[in-house]
Amino acid sequence: MPAQHNIADERELWDAFAESTKGKALEADPVFCWTQYAGHGPGSELLGSPRSALEIGCGTGRALAFLLDQGVKVTGLDLSPVAVKHLTERWGAQGAEFICAEVLEHLAVTTDTYDAIYSVFGAVWFTNPEKLFPLVAERLNHGGVFAFSQPPAIPGAYGPQGMYKGGFAGKAMFMYRYSYTPRKWSTLLAKNGFTEIEADVLDAPASGHIGTLIVRGVRP
Secondary structure: OOOOOOHHHHHHHHHHHHHHOHHHHHHOOOOOOOOOOOOOOOOHHHHOOOOEEEEEOOOOOHHHHHHHHOOOEEEEEEOOHHHHHHHHHHHHHHOOEEEEOOHHHHHHHOOOOEEEEEEEOOHHHHOOHHHHHHHHHHHEEEEEEEEEEEOOOOOOOOEEEEEEOOOOOOOOOEEEEEEOOHHHHHHHHHHOOOEEEEEEEEOOOOOOOOOEEEEEEEOO
16 A cells, blocks of 8 residues: 555644744754764755755755855745744745745646755655656756755665654554665666766764765756
8 A cells, every 4th residue: 555645634743843943943053964963974065056946844944044145045845834934934034935835746836946956854755756756857957956865764664664643642643754775766866867876874973873864866
């Protein structure tokens, strides 16, 4: 049986996340870090030198704000209206644009294109890549970069991985995360025409801790 996404429930879950991270969204300084460890790993250089960028699943907005400070025209896309409200309050007056929409639905209808589309533990992790990657390719300018990061797959557990809302009691709310090996991610990108593909797991700064999957491809 294929994954059964419920967008209304997922939006409610992300609204709760946005409320829990409101302080970061409104007060945190801009920073671009692909990993879950502060100051560890590469930064925005993986995107090249884009003039425009779209972050899908923009969370606290810190990475997007970093690019904004570098003079990049930035757009943030998020499923949560609560997140979009907080981020618009914090960064909208400085020129950032925020859109509240489901990523597949938005990319299927928009005519905007970008030099970079990226996701830091964001929408790529929670969206079927078979549906997402063709849409991303269409919305990238030639030479544009698509890059994303998320935790690596647990060995032997690949494809959509379901998770109930914390506590395992009450209303049955859940979401899916998509996990694959670096080789599989590379294959998915190549299938959709991307070149210069890099996919690897960056080790954590402490031995034995969870690393970070970082994937990058270019639209020729």
